[in-house]
Amino acid sequence: MTATAPRYMTRFRCLADACEDTCCAGLVVTVSEARWKRLRDAVAGGPDAARVEAFIRPDEGSGPGAEAAVIAKREDGHCAFLDERKLCSLHRAYGEAVLPDACATFPRVATRWGERLEVAGSLACPEVARLCLLAEDGVEPVPVSEDVAARPEIARRLGGDAWTGHAEAVRAVAMRLLQRREVPFASRLFALGQLALRLDGFYFQGTEAFSDEAEALLADVLRSFDAPEVLAELHAGFSDIALPGGPWAAICATVLKARLGFVRSERFAVLARAVLASYGGAESPDDVWRIHSERRAQLAPGLAERVEQYFRHHAVNHWLRHPFTDAPTLLDYVFRLTLRAAVLRWTLFGHPTVVSLCGVEDSPDARTRLDAAAVECFQLIAKHVEQAPELHSLAQGLAGKGGAETLGRMLVLLKGL
Numbered sequence: 001m002t003a004t005a006p007r008y009m010t011r012f013r014c015l016a017d018a019c020e021d022t023c024c025a026g027l028v029v030t031v032s033e034a035r036w037k038r039l040r041d042a043v044a045g046g047p048d049a050a051r052v053e054a055f056i057r058p059d060e061g062s063g064p065g066a067e068a069a070v071i072a073k074r075e076d077g078h079c080a081f082l083d084e085r086k087l088c089s090l091h092r093a094y095g096e097a098v099l100p101d102a103c104a105t106f107p108r109v110a111t112r113w114g115e116r117l118e119v120a121g122s123l124a125c126p127e128v129a130r131l132c133l134l135a136e137d138g139v140e141p142v143p144v145s146e147d148v149a150a151r152p153e154i155a156r157r158l159g160g161d162a163w164t165g166h167a168e169a170v171r172a173v174a175m176r177l178l179q180r181r182e183v184p185f186a187s188r189l190f191a192l193g194q195l196a197l198r199l200d201g202f203y204f205q206g207t208e209a210f211s212d213e214a215e216a217l218l219a220d221v222l223r224s225f226d227a228p229e230v231l232a233e234l235h236a237g238f239s240d241i242a243l244p245g246g247p248w249a250a251i252c253a254t255v256l257k258a259r260l261g262f263v264r265s266e267r268f269a270v271l272a273r274a275v276l277a278s279y280g281g282a283e284s285p286d287d288v289w290r291i292h293s294e295r296r297a298q299l300a301p302g303l304a305e306r307v308e309q310y311f312r313h314h315a316v317n318h319w320l321r322h323p324f325t326d327a328p329t330l331l332d333y334v335f336r337l338t339l340r341a342a343v344l345r346w347t348l349f350g351h352p353t354v355v356s357l358c359g360v361e362d363s364p365d366a367r368t369r370l371d372a373a374a375v376e377c378f379q380l381i382a383k384h385v386e387q388a389p390e391l392h393s394l395a396q397g398l399a400g401k402g403g404a405e406t407l408g409r410m411l412v413l414l415k416g417l
């Protein structure tokens with residue numbers, strides 16, 4: 001046992017043809033030069049050689065995810081190699097070894113922090129979303145075998161400079177803050193924003209000459225954010241801030257509408273249209289905000305507690321799944337996480353099942369229905385919104401110039417959390 005993973009990954013088994021989605025639907029599947037060659041060798045002279053030749057074409061992209069080749073998609077957005085039972089025909093005929101890395105490892109994401117391997121899951125897989133969000137102990141870290149990563153040899157490596165070298169210590173404090181349930185989720189994110197602002201001037205990607213003094217200051221700031229009185233003080237300060245909810249509702253609606261025109265997924269389109277329609281009678285963002293907050297107020301306390309768990313687990317998993325060191329600053333990372341949580345909250349409370357549960361008593365049946373709606377919202381948003389270029393450009397514009405300005409703008413997003 002040399003790796004760690006959240007407990008839900010030890011419970012994960014692919015649902016294959018029983019899955020309500022498929023991994024490849026709506027996603028770009030790239031192929032490395034080595035895997036492309038391996039596959040061509042495997043099919044050479046056989047009935048699949050022509051299909052491999054026709055459906056795997058050189059990747060013309062040049063972005064960070066670009067590879068040697070890319071697999072063609074059918075009209076419905078599914079992979080060209082998916083068979084009529086929604087199973088991969090290449091996997092069935094030639095085994096796991098010929099699959100591109102993205103297909104063989106999904107929904108697993110492996111990162112090597114120094115020597116230690118860490119495996120997390122993508123909520124873009126509905127089974128991962130279910131296991132991660134719904135089990136009370138789902139995100140507890142546990143030791144696992146490196147095999148859980150599927151291909152541990154391709155895990156990303158982190159470490160080497162001051163930014164990544166201190167990342168585990170920073171992340172540990174952030175994760176503890178997220179788990180502090182004595183204050184509301186929005187106050188915990190606000191505290192994360194404050195922590196990020198305190199580090200903003202000297203701890204960022206590309207920071208040079210990270211002196212002993214900076215190291216001592218970093219340790220000092222991290223220690224202070226572990227203290228219960230600091231969180232209580234930040235919570236009190238945050239609770240005193242009054243902001244209108246209309247801008248929050250307008251931002252969330254913009255994100256969903258922007259994706260509706262691009263995504264080729266019937267499941268996503270049905271959900272997005274239903275959510276927009278559920279708020280749709282309202283003319284102005286302020287009215288949408290009023291409808292949203294009335295729904296929230298009507299949800300039975302036991303069900304609201306369950307919703308709190310979904311968001312806590314989503315945020316913890318986000319820190320595990322997406323290393324914050326990919327962002328230019330910690331504040332940028334926290335801002336984007338807050339934007340994701342805002343869109344999710346708005347979507348969840350626009351889901352027809354959740355709307356029908358507002359004003360209903362807590363019961364096992366109500367919980368089951370709420371859980372199913374949450375899995376659908378979190379999975380489809382993870383798959384079709386969270387990684388979308390539109391969300392990234394919107395986040396960039398909303399965040400402003402960084403520092404105190406970004407934290408100020410983050411308050412608008414926290415309003416609805």
Ligand code: SF4
Pocket residue numbers: 013014015016019020021022023024106107124125126127128
């Ligand atoms: S989305 Fe998840 S459960 Fe569904 S087929 Fe892919 S890995 Fe399996």
